[in-house]
Amino acid sequence: MDHFIRNDQFNFIKNQGQALINAHSTVNDQRVLNALKSITSEKISNLFENLNEEQKQLLYPIIEIKEKADAEAFLEQIKPFVIPFKAVTEQMIKKLFPKVKKLKTPSLENIDFREISYLGWLDKGSNKKFLIVEHHGKLVGIIGDYTLSSKKGICALCNRTEEIGMFTSAVKGTTQDAYIKRGNYICQDSERCNHNLISLDKLNDFVNLIKA
Numbered sequence: 001m002d003h004f005i006r007n008d009q010f011n012f013i014k015n016q017g018q019a020l021i022n023a024h025s026t027v028n029d030q031r032v033l034n035a036l037k038s039i040t041s042e043k044i045s046n047l048f049e050n051l052n053e054e055q056k057q058l059l060y061p062i063i064e065i066k067e068k069a070d071a072e073a074f075l076e077q078i079k080p081f082v083i084p085f086k087a088v089t090e091q092m093i094k095k096l097f098p099k100v101k102k103l104k105t106p107s108l109e110n111i112d113f114r115e116i117s118y119l120g121w122l123d124k125g126s127n128k129k130f131l132i133v134e135h136h137g138k139l140v141g142i143i144g145d146y147t148l149s150s151k152k153g154i155c156a157l158c159n160r161t162e163e164i165g166m167f168t169s170a171v172k173g174t175t176q177d178a179y180i181k182r183g184n185y186i187c188q189d190s191e192r193c194n195h196n197l198i199s200l201d202k203l204n205d206f207v208n209l210i211k212a
Contacts, residue, residue, distance in 0.1 A: 001054050003083040007117045009047045010075075010082050012198040016040050017062055017071040024066045037063040055081075084113035086139055088132060096132060096141030117197050118157075120190030122146060129167050129186070135207050142210055144169035144183055156184035157203050158196035163188045169210050182209055 005013075023036050041063055045051065051059070058078060065071050093105045106121040119132040129146035132139055144167040153164045168183035184206060187193035197203065 001058070001081060003081050004048070004051075004055055005078060005082045006200070007082060007085070007115060007194065008197040008200050010079070010114075011195065012047060013044055013059070013062065013078070014071070014075060015198060016043060017065045017074060020062070020065045021067055021071060079114065082114040085116045085119065086134060087113060088119065088139065092139070093132065093141070096139065097130065097143060100128075100143065116191075116194040117200060117203060118190070118194065120193070122188065122190075129165070131190075133203065133207050135204075135211065140207070140211070142169065142207065144210070148188060149185065153185050155187045155193060155196070156206055157186050158193045158198075159202055160187075160193075160196040162192060162196070171210065184209070 020036065020040060023033060027033055027036075041060065044059055044062060045056075048055070058081065061077075062074055065074060088108065090105045090108065094103055097103055104121075104123050104125070106119065111119070118134075120130065122129050127146055129144050131142040131144075133142065134140075146165050146167050148165040149163075152161050154160070155162050155164055164185040165188050166183060167186050168181045170179040170181050186206070187196075
């Protein structure tokens with residue numbers, strides 16, 4: 001069976017498993033639990049356009065989750081089918097940011113590419129944040145000034161309350177030599193942000209904003 005689950009979909013499924021654990025620890029009415037199982041199954045089916053029978057059989061056991069050990073076993077079963085982020089090399093990264101001199105690249109050997117929807121890192125020396133995102137089927141590099149916030153806030157990518165900073169990027173305006181700054185608050189820790197992502201919608205919106 002081919003890989004068919006994106007990282008954000010895996011995270012969504014993991015959250016649904018946790019919801020079932022919480023329900024079993026607080027709800028005694030079997031009718032309520034059965035309804036929740038049905039809703040969970042439907043939510044997961046709706047993540048995918050066309051699931052074949054083998055894929056359905058892989059995902060269906062989520063409704064049997066009652067405790068943490070069940071969830072861990074289930075997630076271990078489905079993780080091999082997560083689509084890894086496109087493999088990147090240091091040379092590829094440099095090509096995505098050709099104008100950046102002395103580019104500091106992340107340590108790629110420590111990254112599990114099945115656990116990211118984008119690659120992001122912060123160069124504290126220059127206060128620049130770098131993102132590599134798949135956009136319209138190809139990898140694109142996005143660079144922006146990054147100012148740390150002293151307070152937690154909502155990340156524009158994962159929509160969770162985290163340690164954030166303002167990412168701003170200058171894009172060409174309507175007239176020659178005119179530039180407009182665009183951006184939003186995003187997580188300081190891109191690894192944590194990737195673990196929070198349960199949809200690509202806001203990530204795609206952010207890329208469209210910067211790349212418009």
